[in-house]
Amino acid sequence: MIKPSVSSDAGSEVRFQAYISALSEVIGHADRIDPLRRYCTGLLLPGERKSIEPMAARLDPRHVQATHQSLHHFVAKAPWDDAAVLTAVREQVLPALTRHGPITAWILDDTGFPKKGTHSVGVARQYCGQLGKQDNCQVAVSLSLANDEGSLPVAFDLYLPEEWIRFAAPRRGSRRPWRFGRRSRWSRSVARWPTACRPVSCWAMPPMASRPTSARR
Numbered sequence: 001m002i003k004p005s006v007s008s009d010a011g012s013e014v015r016f017q018a019y020i021s022a023l024s025e026v027i028g029h030a031d032r033i034d035p036l037r038r039y040c041t042g043l044l045l046p047g048e049r050k051s052i053e054p055m056a057a058r059l060d061p062r063h064v065q066a067t068h069q070s071l072h073h074f075v076a077k078a079p080w081d082d083a084a085v086l087t088a089v090r091e092q093v094l095p096a097l098t099r100h101g102p103i104t105a106w107i108l109d110d111t112g113f114p115k116k117g118t119h120s121v122g123v124a125r126q127y128c129g130q131l132g133k134q135d136n137c138q139v140a141v142s143l144s145l146a147n148d149e150g151s152l153p154v155a156f157d158l159y160l161p162e163e164w165i166r167f168a169a170p171r172r173g174s175r176r177p178w179r180f181g182r183r184s185r186w187s188r189s190v191a192r193w194p195t196a197c198r199p200v201s202c203w204a205m206p207p208m209a210s211r212p213t214s215a216r217r
Contacts (some may be wrong), residue, residue: 016040022092026084035074038067086154093152100149107144107151110159113136124161 004061021039024033042055049055052075056068097103112128121138128137145154 012067016044017050019092023085023088026081026088027148028078028080032078032080035070035078039071039074042071082156085145086156090152097145097147097150097152103145103147104155109142110139110141112139113173122158122160122164124164126161182187 007173020033020037023036023040027033038059039055042051042059045055045058045118047054047058052071053064056071056209060067080201110129112126112130113126114131114135115123116136117123118136119140123134123136123138125134125140127133128135128139139159139161141157141159142153144151146152
């Protein structure tokens with residue numbers, strides 16, 4: 001009988017803990033580190049739904065409510081800086097990606113997330129790539145660095161439709177001065193290219209024709 005090897009699992013655990021440790025340095029207060037670890041663990045666990053409630057049930061079936069509350073506070077209310085976290089992710093992942101070859105492309109894309117309700121930020125009836133039609137959804141724009149081995153998101157923004165800014169944001173009691181301007185979904189990520197690529201030496205890439213994978217608003 002062949003005994004299962006545990007070295008691979010042990011190595012993965014070590015890399016995961018090192019990854020969380022790097023993110024913990026920019027996440028702010030120490031009480032956010034455990035929810036960060038749990039949230040990242042929940043994203044890796046089997047299961048199609050990656051929203052807070054089903055993740056809490058998988059992480060701690062005996063204390064679902066408390067786990068749900070902790071994760072929800074971390075994601076929705078804790079004031080950590082998403083740009084700083086993305087930078088920490090890039091610094092961890094990019095060296096592994098470029099060991100297989102230099103960055104050869106920037107990928108600018110939008111991703112639709114179908115929604116049933118209307119309570120999520122930015123949700124509106126708009127084109128959803130997952131469904132291939134207009135429907136109720138959120139849309140995020142992203143910029144990724146890529147080579148033949150894989151890709152790494154370095155900028156990620158939630159698109160806020162004009163309809164949501166004019167009608168839904170005031171109803172939510174939002175005091176944030178939302179700005180719309182008639183910009184496409186992807187132009188927001190284009191504006192972030194300089195900061196998203198630093199300190200990555202991707203400016204040395206040869207000139208290439210660059211266009212978004214989706215031109216829909």
